Amino acid sequence: xxxxxxxxxxxxxxxxxxxxxLNLEVKQGERLILLGPSGCGKTTTLRMIAGxxxxxxxxxxxxxxxFNTIPPGERNIAMVFQSYALFPHLTVWENIIFxxxxxxxxxxxIKKRAAKALEILNLTGYESYRPKxxxxxxxxxxxxxxxxxxxxxxxxxxxxxxxxxAQLRQQARTELVKIxxxxxxxxxxxTHDQVEAMTVAHKIAILNKGTLQQIGTPKEIYNNPANTFxxxxxxxxxxxxxxxxxxxxxIFIGNECLVLPEKYREVVKERxxxxxxxxxERCTLEKSPMVEAKTVFVEDLGNQRITRLQLKTGEEIYxxxxxxxxxxxxxQGFSFEWENVCFFDVGSGKNLIS
Amino acid sequence: MHxxxxxxxxxxxxxxxxxxxxxxxxxxxxxxxxxxxWNMISPxxxxxxxxxxxxxxxxxxxxxxxxxxxxxxxxxxILNFVLPYIYSYILGHLIxxxxxxxxxxxxxxxxxxxxxxxxxxxxxYNPIAGPLSIILNSIGLESPRWFxxxxxxxxxxxxxxxxxxxxxxxxxxLAAMVAVPxxxxxAAKLENASNWIIFKRIIxxxxxxxxxxxxxxxxxxxxxxxxxxxxxxxxxxxxQGSSNLVYIVYQYAFVFFQTGKSAAFAVLTMIFYVVIxxxxxxxxxxxxxxxx
Amino acid sequence: MxxxxxxxxxxxxxxxxxxxxxxxxxxxxxxxxxxxxxxFQASLNPLPLPPTLVNYETVLNNFPFFxxxxxxxxxxxxxxxxxxxxxxxxxxxxxxxxFKYKEVIFNSMLLTFFIPFTVLIxxxxxxxxxxxxxxxxxxxxxxxxxxxxxxxxxxxxxxxIPKALLEAAVLENASxxxxxxxxxxxxxxxxxxxISIFFFIDAWNEYFWPLLVLQDKGMYTLPLALQMFIxxxxxxxxxxxxxxxMLTCLPPLILYFVSQRFILNTFMQxxxxx
Numbered sequence: 001x002x003x004x005x006x007x008x009x010x011x012x013x014x015x016x017x018x019x020x021x022l023n024l025e026v027k028q029g030e031r032l033i034l035l036g037p038s039g040c041g042k043t044t045t046l047r048m049i050a051g052x053x054x055x056x057x058x059x060x061x062x063x064x065x066x067f068n069t070i071p072p073g074e075r076n077i078a079m080v081f082q083s084y085a086l087f088p089h090l091t092v093w094e095n096i097i098f099x100x101x102x103x104x105x106x107x108x109x110i111k112k113r114a115a116k117a118l119e120i121l122n123l124t125g126y127e128s129y130r131p132k133x134x135x136x137x138x139x140x141x142x143x144x145x146x147x148x149x150x151x152x153x154x155x156x157x158x159x160x161x162x163x164x165x166a167q168l169r170q171q172a173r174t175e176l177v178k179i180x181x182x183x184x185x186x187x188x189x190x191t192h193d194q195v196e197a198m199t200v201a202h203k204i205a206i207l208n209k210g211t212l213q214q215i216g217t218p219k220e221i222y223n224n225p226a227n228t229f230x231x232x233x234x235x236x237x238x239x240x241x242x243x244x245x246x247x248x249x250x251i252f253i254g255n256e257c258l259v260l261p262e263k264y265r266e267v268v269k270e271r272x273x274x275x276x277x278x279x280x281e282r283c284t285l286e287k288s289p290m291v292e293a294k295t296v297f298v299e300d301l302g303n304q305r306i307t308r309l310q311l312k313t314g315e316e317i318y319x320x321x322x323x324x325x326x327x328x329x330x331x332q333g334f335s336f337e338w339e340n341v342c343f344f345d346v347g348s349g350k351n352l353i354s
Numbered sequence: 355m356h357x358x359x360x361x362x363x364x365x366x367x368x369x370x371x372x373x374x375x376x377x378x379x380x381x382x383x384x385x386x387x388x389x390x391x392w393n394m395i396s397p398x399x400x401x402x403x404x405x406x407x408x409x410x411x412x413x414x415x416x417x418x419x420x421x422x423x424x425x426x427x428x429x430x431x432i433l434n435f436v437l438p439y440i441y442s443y444i445l446g447h448l449i450x451x452x453x454x455x456x457x458x459x460x461x462x463x464x465x466x467x468x469x470x471x472x473x474x475x476x477x478x479y480n481p482i483a484g485p486l487s488i489i490l491n492s493i494g495l496e497s498p499r500w501f502x503x504x505x506x507x508x509x510x511x512x513x514x515x516x517x518x519x520x521x522x523x524x525x526x527x528l529a530a531m532v533a534v535p536x537x538x539x540x541a542a543k544l545e546n547a548s549n550w551i552i553f554k555r556i557i558x559x560x561x562x563x564x565x566x567x568x569x570x571x572x573x574x575x576x577x578x579x580x581x582x583x584x585x586x587x588x589x590x591x592x593x594q595g596s597s598n599l600v601y602i603v604y605q606y607a608f609v610f611f612q613t614g615k616s617a618a619f620a621v622l623t624m625i626f627y628v629v630i631x632x633x634x635x636x637x638x639x640x641x642x643x644x645x646x
Numbered sequence: 647m648x649x650x651x652x653x654x655x656x657x658x659x660x661x662x663x664x665x666x667x668x669x670x671x672x673x674x675x676x677x678x679x680x681x682x683x684x685x686f687q688a689s690l691n692p693l694p695l696p697p698t699l700v701n702y703e704t705v706l707n708n709f710p711f712f713x714x715x716x717x718x719x720x721x722x723x724x725x726x727x728x729x730x731x732x733x734x735x736x737x738x739x740x741x742x743x744x745f746k747y748k749e750v751i752f753n754s755m756l757l758t759f760f761i762p763f764t765v766l767i768x769x770x771x772x773x774x775x776x777x778x779x780x781x782x783x784x785x786x787x788x789x790x791x792x793x794x795x796x797x798x799x800x801x802x803x804x805x806x807i808p809k810a811l812l813e814a815a816v817l818e819n820a821s822x823x824x825x826x827x828x829x830x831x832x833x834x835x836x837x838x839x840x841i842s843i844f845f846f847i848d849a850w851n852e853y854f855w856p857l858l859v860l861q862d863k864g865m866y867t868l869p870l871a872l873q874m875f876i877x878x879x880x881x882x883x884x885x886x887x888x889x890x891x892m893l894t895c896l897p898p899l900i901l902y903f904v905s906q907r908f909i910l911n912t913f914m915q916x917x918x919x920x
Contacts, residue, residue, distance in 0.1 A: 052813050073819030085810035089832040098828075099818030150818075361822060362743035369736035369755065372792035377758040380769035387768070394772070441663060448656040456660050458906050461913075463667050465898040467851035469869035470891040474670045476876060477677065477884055483686050485673060517670065520663075522913065529914035574760050581764065582853045586873060603764040608858065613768060620765040627762060 002028040002063055002153040002186050004049060009058035011044050011210075018044050020210040022058070026203075028153075029184040031177075033197040036207035037233070042190045045207070046156050049188065050079050062154065078147035078185070079156040082163065084139045086131040086146075092118075093127040096145050110149075117148040120179060137168045141175075148179065155185040161196060173199055194234055198222070206230050225342065228349035231277045237306060237318040239277045243346065246272055254311030256291045261338050267352045268343055275349070277342035280306065280320035289333030293317060309334060381624065387617035394613050406618035415594065415602075423577070423598040426508050430576040433516035435569050438523040443557060445524070446531030447539060448549065457528065461521035468518060468582035475514045476501075476587055501588050504595040511588070511596055515579045523568050530564030531557065570634055574627070599623045674895075678702070678888035685884050701889035709871070710864065711893070718850060718867040721783050725849040728791045730842050737800035738826050742812065752801075759794035763854065771858055785859040786867075790849060795916065796841060802915050803837040804830055840908035847898040868894040 004026045011019040019041040026032040034042040047053040049060060051072030060067045067075060086095050096117065100110045118124045121141040131139055140160060147155060160176070161169045177200055180187055191197055197204050198218045205215040206229075214226035225231035231239040245252040246268055251260040253276060260268070268274050285307060293309035296316070309317045309331075319334050343352040363370075388406055392399040410416055445456055463471070479500040481487050487497030500510040534557060542552050577600045584590060590597035590605055597605060600623060606616030672692050677685055678701055679694040705711050739745075740752055770789050771780075779785035807830060815825045831838070853869040860866055863874070872894060875887035902909060 050813075050817060052816070072813075072816050073821075075817075077817065079814070079817050081810045081814060083808060083810050085808065085814035087811060087814075087829060087833075098815070099820075102818050102820050102824060146814075359743075359745045362739045362745045365735045365739035365743075365822075366751070369732045369792050369797060370751075372732065373755055373758055373794075375773075376770055376789040376792070377761055377766065379773075380766040381761070383769040383772075384765060441659070444656050444659060449660070452657070456664070457910060459664050460660075460667055461906075461910060462899070462902065463671070465847050465902045466671075466895045467853065467869045467898070469851070469853045469872045470674070470895045471670070473872055473876065473887050473891045474674045477888070478670060478673065485690055488690055517667065520667065525910060525913050526916060570760070574762070578763050585854065585857070586876060600762050600764045603762075604767060607768040607771075616768055620768070623762055624765055627760065631757075631760060 004154065004186055004188065005059075005061040006045075006049075007059040007061070009045070009048065009060065010056045011041070011048060011053065012056045018210050019048070022207075022210075022212055024205055024212065024215065026186055026188060028186050031180060031187045031189060031200060031202045033201035033204045034188060034190045034207060035194060035197045035204050035233075036192065036213075038192060039209075040207040041210040042192075042207050043158055046079075046158055046188060046190045050077055050156055051075050075154075076150075076152050077154045077156055078150040078152040080143045080147050080158065080160045082159040084131075084143040084163075086139060086142055088131050091128050091130055092123065092134070092142050092145075095131070095142060096149055098146065099150055113149040113151065114145075117145040120148070120182070121145050121175075136164055137172065140164060140172060144176070144179065148183070151183070153185050155180070155187040157187070157189045159191055160189070162191070162193070169193075169196070176200065194236075198234075206233065208233075224351065224353070225277070226351050228275060228277070228344045231342065231344070231351075235279060237280050237320065239279050239342070240283070240317045241275050241277050241344070242311070242315045242317065244274055244276045246274060251276075254291050254293060254313045254315060254317075256312075258290060264338065264341075264343065271346075273346050274352070275344040275346055277344060278317075278336050278340060280318040281322075282340040283317070283319040283334045283336050285319055285321060285331035285333075286335045287330055287332055289331070290335040291317075292333040295331060307331070384617040384620040384624070387613050388621050390614050392613045393611040394607070395611070402614065406614040407622075410615065410618055410622070418594060419598055419602055422508060422594075422596065423600075425505075426512055426580065426598055427573055427576065429509060429512040430515060430519075430572055431569070433512065434519045434523050434572045434576065435565075438520060438527050438568065439565060441524055442527035442531045443553060446528050446534075447552075447557070457525065461525050463517055464519065464521040466518065468514070468579055469586060471514050471518055472583040472586045475510070475517070475583070479510055501596075502592050504592065507588060507592065507596040511580060511583050512576075514583045515576050518579060519572070519575060523572060526571075527561070527564060527568055530561040534560045566634060570630070573630060599626060674888050674891050677884055678892045680885055682885060701885040702893075704886050705889050705893070709890075711890075713864060714866055714868045714871045715893075717783065717865060718869075721786050721852075721856070721867060722846050722849040724783075724787050725790050726842055726846040728787075729793050729796055729845045729849075730838070732792045733796035733800045733841070734826075734831070734838070736797045737804050738822075738830065740797075740801050741804040741830075742822060742825065752797075756794045756798050759798075767855070767858060774859060780859055781861045781865060782859075783865070786852075786856045789855065790852070793845065796845060799841050799912060799916055800834075800838070803834045803841075803912075807833050836908050837912050840905060840912040843901050843905055843909060844912065847901060850898055 004024075006022050006024040009019060009022040009024075010017065022041075022045060024032070024045075034045060036042045044053055048055050049062075051067075051070065055068050062075070087098065090098065093114065096114045097110050100113065105113075115124075118127065121144055123138065123141055123145060126134070126138065126142075131142070134142065140163070143160070147157075157176075161172050164172060173196060189196075189200060201218055203215060204218055204221050206213040206221065208229050214221060214230045216224075216226075221230060222234055225234065225239065228241055231241060242253065246260070249260055249262075249265060251258050251274075281304075291311065293311050295307060296310045297308040299306040299308075304320050304322050307319045307321065309319060311317060317334060344350060345352060389401060389403060390399040391402045391405070441460075445453060478484050478486055481497040481499045484497070490497045498506055501507050538556055538560075539552055542556060547555070577598065580598065581601060581604065584596050584601050585604075588596045589609075590601055594602075599619070603616050603619045603623060606612045606619060610616075676692045676694050679697040679699070681698045681700055684691075684694060684698075736755065740748065766789070774780050774785040774788070777785075779788065811829055811833075812825055815829050820828065851869060852867070856867050856870050857873070860870060863871075866874075868890070872887070872890055875883060875890060
């Protein structure tokens with residue numbers, strides 16, 4: 001079993017805690033994405049797994065063996081760096097076989113592996129180029145090549161696509177998934193780009209300020225965010241979050257008094273306030289809406305339209321629509337289905353349902 | 355990055371050993387020798403306590419030596435610190451063409467041996483047939499005997515050192531000058547600031563760490579470089595007129611064979627240097643603007 | 647137009663500086679090609695008319711010039727190579743490893759750069775004498791095999807290499823030595839060359855320490871040999887002295903012309919606070 005397991009992992013530089021009590025498991029062949037804003041500790045976590053950063057406390061197990069103190073070179077992990085880290089003084093070919101030569105593999109084997117990897121990544125013909133003669137996308141592929149030829153069961157990627165422009169990024173994303181499907185390594189992928197996370201991941205782990213917020217499939221994360229941070233981080237525009245007051249079976253959203261269905265009364269229990277979260281695309285603009293609101297601003301993205309509404313209490317709500325049934329001018333507010341609503345604790349921000 | 359202490363030490367070992375043997379051991383040995391009377395040859399050394407220090411402090415020589423040192427340092431600071439500072443500003447910000455030519459050309463004398471420089475200048479200052487004396491004669495002046503007169507000898511020696519060090523100091527200063535972002539200066543020019551205001555308000559504060567470095571090496575290297583011309587041309591003369599705190603350490607050891615006094619002077623020189631360096635770090639560094 | 651004219655004025659002080667810096671060299675060169683009469687009758691004339699090789703002939707025929715040259719070359723090359731090794735190794739330790747007292751050790755190495763030379767000469771002389779190395783090239787070489795500035799410059803250059811490159815090599819199980827010679831050394835070659843040239847020029851030009859250690863004229867280096875032309879000849883053989891001076895500064899000058907761009911760039915870093 002080529003799995004990677006982190007138990008109570010902490011990383012601190014003096015007094016500053018960068019990663020706090022992290023528990024994670026990546027199963028063999030799984031693609032796990034570490035997602036979070038910059039400075040959340042995701043890269044540090046990846047570097048601890050690679051052995052480039054020491055582990056302050058906790059246990060790192062790879063294939064069931066404790067790996068905390070094993071030197072990085074002996075971990076047999078392939079890694080792709082954000083900057084690609086291609087050796088500028090070596091050609092593409094020399095870059096790719098750098099590690100294999102250090103391993104002292106037979107030259108036949110080295111040639112076979114490198115040629116195969118170059119073919120998969122469409123780099124055949126570029127063997128004698130130097131990194132500075134390549135485009136960004138080609139460099140990124142050479143970096144992938146170098147990781148591939150290692151045939152390591154573990155694949156770590158540190159923001160591998162962040163230096164590419166948007167179009168190339170989409171292409172590279174697809175390619176990456178395709179390559180993973182061929183070799184099925186256990187993969188951990190760090191990114192701050194949620195689109196990348198949603199499209200590549202089997203599972204996403206969201207980190208904030210060194211603490212794990214939620215781990216789950218992209219669907220789970222999207223539909224059922226564990227807390228207000230995840231809710232606000234995922235989705236463009238993110239989930240609408242607004243404070244609501246409760247009184248018996250009534251809930252007050254933007255001064256509007258709604259009846260909370262029986263099923264959810266159990267969830268909010270004796271609370272007097274709660275944060276409700278609704279995805280913008282789960283809201284509809286209506287002439288006679290559940291919640292009245294004023295249209296403030298409309299952004300037309302072509303395939304969708306994002307309408308910014310202001311509630312009577314001043315909070316803002318985004319509604320994203322694809323059909324243009326109601327013009328924003330006619331809309332008097334928005335409606336939603338209760339089953340699409342998330343309830344969060346006001347203090348801790350925790351999702352009350354999950 | 356990597357925590358294997360012993361491996362790091364393996365890499366550091368050759369340098370560390372050499373530093374300990376040839377740089378730090380001598381400092382301690384000087385301290386030891388300064389309490390003895392010895393002539394380097396005799397098999398026995400006589401412990402004399404602080405007599406060596408005492409005789410240095412009561413001699414009239416110390417004052418002269420000290421004054422000579424300060425005078426030399428003063429001239430060097432003008433020629434090798436103030437001048438390169440101004441020149442690096444001109445070179446870095448006031449001209450647009452031929453920069454690399456000036457840079458390369460002005461640095462060139464720094465590659466030449468001080469022994470060569472000393473010979474050239476000995477000829478240059480030659481009071482009978484040297485180029486300088488002929489120029490002076492042609493305007494009706496008589497050339498002084500540069501290396502034989504108090505005061506003048508220090509100026510003459512200083513020009514030799516200045517000739518050699520100017521280029522290096524200029525290059526180092528220039529690096530700091532060109533590191534000042536052009537946008538800052540352009541922004542100031544849009545505000546109609548004069549070159550002088552730009553120099554005072556932008557250049558001066560932003561180049562101060564390097565200026566401090568150049569200041570230090572002007573003093574430290576100047577006193578180092580001085581050894582060659584002084585020894586080749588004047589041997590400290592006339593009548594110790596070109597000797598100084600650094601040269602006298604050599605004189606007492608290898609000319610007068612009084613190791614105790616030489617060592618005591620070495621200790622005093624070291625203290626003088628430590629004072630300069632500590633002053634640099636403790637007092638001046640704090641007032642200096644560091645970018646990062 | 648007005649602006650460009652003003653700008654041109656700033657070339658004046660620079661040209662003046664060039665004149666001052668080059669004048670002594672011009673005199674050295676022209677005097678070395680003049681015979682005795684020309685030297686004393688036309689000492690201001692930079693053009694030796696007609697140029698004569700008599701001084702160079704005297705140097706080559708009457709003095710063991712090639713012995714001096716060999717001595718200097720041997721000492722300078724030996725010092726350069728070993729200094730390069732000690733500097734690279736130490737700088738590598740500072741860049742690649744994290745260890746206790748790293749800053750203290752680094753600073754104490756850099757600080758040696760500021761220790762006045764005369765403070766060191768007597769104890770080092772006594773040591774060389776104890777080891778029986780006086781009057782040998784080894785006595786000259788030994789105390790010069792390490793250089794605080796060299797380590798500083800080498801560390802600065804190595805720091806310019808992106809950390810990720812080293813880490814990529816480490817992940818491929820490269821040993822520290824492999825990281826050094828497969829990644830770092832190829833990448834710093836231009837600067838390392840410049841630093842070596844600087845070592846070489848320095849060792850070549852060294853005057854004072856060889857003066858103390860070497861007593862036999864047969865052991866002399868070129869800068870030391872120069873001394874013979876002032877003291878012995880009483881300053882009358884200027885042409886010969888200038889010819890020797892010329893030959894002495896030729897190798898450093900050639901090296902400088904060949905690699906001035908690298909040398910200047912490396913020197914420009916030396917004042918940068920690290």
